[in-house]
Amino acid sequence: MRLHDFRGGVHPPGQKHLSAEQAIEALPLPPRLYLPLQQHAGGPALPVVTVGQRVGKGELLAQAQGATSAPLHAPTSGTITALGDFTAPHASGLPLPTITLEVDGADRWVERDLSPDPFRLEPGEVAARVGAAGIVGMGGANFPAAVKLDKARQAQVHTLVINGAECEPYVSCDDRLMRERAADIVDGIAIMLYAVQASHALIAIEDNKPEAIQAMRDACSSDARIAVLSLPSRYPAGSAKQLIQWLTGLETPAGGRGTDTGLLVHNVGTAYATHRALRQGQPLISRIVTVSGGAVAEPRNLEAPIGALVADLLAYCGGVSADCARLLMGGPMMGQPLPGIHVPMIKGTNGILALTAAEVGEMHPPSPCIRCGRCVEACPMGLLPVEMANLARREEWTHLQALGLSDCMACGSCAYVCPSRVPLPQYFAFAHGQLAAQRREERKAEQIRLLMDQRQARFARAEQAKAEAAAQRRAAKKQRAIVAVEDDD
Numbered sequence: 001m002r003l004h005d006f007r008g009g010v011h012p013p014g015q016k017h018l019s020a021e022q023a024i025e026a027l028p029l030p031p032r033l034y035l036p037l038q039q040h041a042g043g044p045a046l047p048v049v050t051v052g053q054r055v056g057k058g059e060l061l062a063q064a065q066g067a068t069s070a071p072l073h074a075p076t077s078g079t080i081t082a083l084g085d086f087t088a089p090h091a092s093g094l095p096l097p098t099i100t101l102e103v104d105g106a107d108r109w110v111e112r113d114l115s116p117d118p119f120r121l122e123p124g125e126v127a128a129r130v131g132a133a134g135i136v137g138m139g140g141a142n143f144p145a146a147v148k149l150d151k152a153r154q155a156q157v158h159t160l161v162i163n164g165a166e167c168e169p170y171v172s173c174d175d176r177l178m179r180e181r182a183a184d185i186v187d188g189i190a191i192m193l194y195a196v197q198a199s200h201a202l203i204a205i206e207d208n209k210p211e212a213i214q215a216m217r218d219a220c221s222s223d224a225r226i227a228v229l230s231l232p233s234r235y236p237a238g239s240a241k242q243l244i245q246w247l248t249g250l251e252t253p254a255g256g257r258g259t260d261t262g263l264l265v266h267n268v269g270t271a272y273a274t275h276r277a278l279r280q281g282q283p284l285i286s287r288i289v290t291v292s293g294g295a296v297a298e299p300r301n302l303e304a305p306i307g308a309l310v311a312d313l314l315a316y317c318g319g320v321s322a323d324c325a326r327l328l329m330g331g332p333m334m335g336q337p338l339p340g341i342h343v344p345m346i347k348g349t350n351g352i353l354a355l356t357a358a359e360v361g362e363m364h365p366p367s368p369c370i371r372c373g374r375c376v377e378a379c380p381m382g383l384l385p386v387e388m389a390n391l392a393r394r395e396e397w398t399h400l401q402a403l404g405l406s407d408c409m410a411c412g413s414c415a416y417v418c419p420s421r422v423p424l425p426q427y428f429a430f431a432h433g434q435l436a437a438q439r440r441e442e443r444k445a446e447q448i449r450l451l452m453d454q455r456q457a458r459f460a461r462a463e464q465a466k467a468e469a470a471a472q473r474r475a476a477k478k479q480r481a482i483v484a485v486e487d488d489d
């Protein structure tokens, strides 16, 4: 297959060597797990357990609320000790409604719903079981996987693209998953192909993972519908829109979806989770996480229960040195700065990085823009980052939106190449926050206006009813007066 190209992109040092040769290890069960109800795009899950309740491994803890929500299950057996706020794994450090599970150490499963052969189910039922297992996009997007499968089947997509590019530096969890569990991933891909009713699948892997490419080629060699493609390493090749452009030459329309081009993109981890759910009746209760960075004593790839604290993962990796300058959830390009180590990992967590000052380049503070244009060349979405940052600084939101702010995927390529170290994505994140607040205010003002209109209409109706009643009383009185006069005559 001939590869096309996508514009822009950068080549940051991979730093995969720190963890890529570390085989997946199971993190010993920590004493407590913290499960935020909002771990996915869409509405938060609704708890169905109470404090003091004993639960088994895999038991439903919170059900999905609405079509784009996802349920939560117990990663192990234990007792629910709290339903309340806990620090979110987000730079804001704001609290999120969270279920706390005290682990009993028995790791006792509830009775599992072992599906019949998934290929005997209706395709929609397969997607429904993926949804009931709480599976979300494991590449970090966190969008409920069942919704994507259903929409893709309805859109009659022809190709399922399995994203094994893993272009973020440092992160190697997908690499290890493909090397060690290739047959299970391929089984998950076959199940997804059936759920979508697509004709074939392409597994896209960057060429810096030769062992993973070989393992996946060996695993799918007997299925002519599935092929493995080796992509040149370039960030952000693993972003869905760039992947589609690379494979087809087609650009996803602004504000559009990959399915508009006839392709559906899912992460390799999502295919693996689909295999586990449909073959073993196992909901999404654990995942592989890379713990790495120059400040981590022993970088590793851990299979960890959802809800384990970042502190638990770092402790298992020998702890963090004093020269740690930045703690991130995710990779260095798109990862989320963490407010501390006492926050839980969630379903979309692919990496925990503890980076030194040298690694994050903090020795060189930002300086004024020199108008070199490198950020424009690097932007894979064809945007004008320098102009957008100027508009964000001046709070010219309408112009900023016209320049394509909503197409910015916060990939960080522009900031990476900027010689002045202008923190461009931070301006865009600020702008997104301001515009979201503006939209909330507008919605609130609209609701107030609606309530005022309804109130005025109520008053007008009451006044009208009063006037009609008074008119009726007057008419009745007049009628009585006429009758009285006639009686006198």
Ligand code: SF4
Residues within 6 Å of the ligand: 378, 379, 380, 381, 382, 383, 384, 385, 407, 408, 409, 410, 411, 412, 413, 414, 415, 424, 425, 428
């Ligand atoms: S962060 Fe946004 S503006 Fe900067 S390169 Fe990525 S998509 Fe372009």
Ligand code: SF4
Residues within 6 Å of the ligand: 368, 369, 370, 371, 372, 373, 374, 375, 376, 385, 386, 414, 417, 418, 419, 420, 421, 422
């Ligand atoms: S790369 Fe940096 S210095 Fe160059 S134009 Fe963009 S913001 Fe300015």
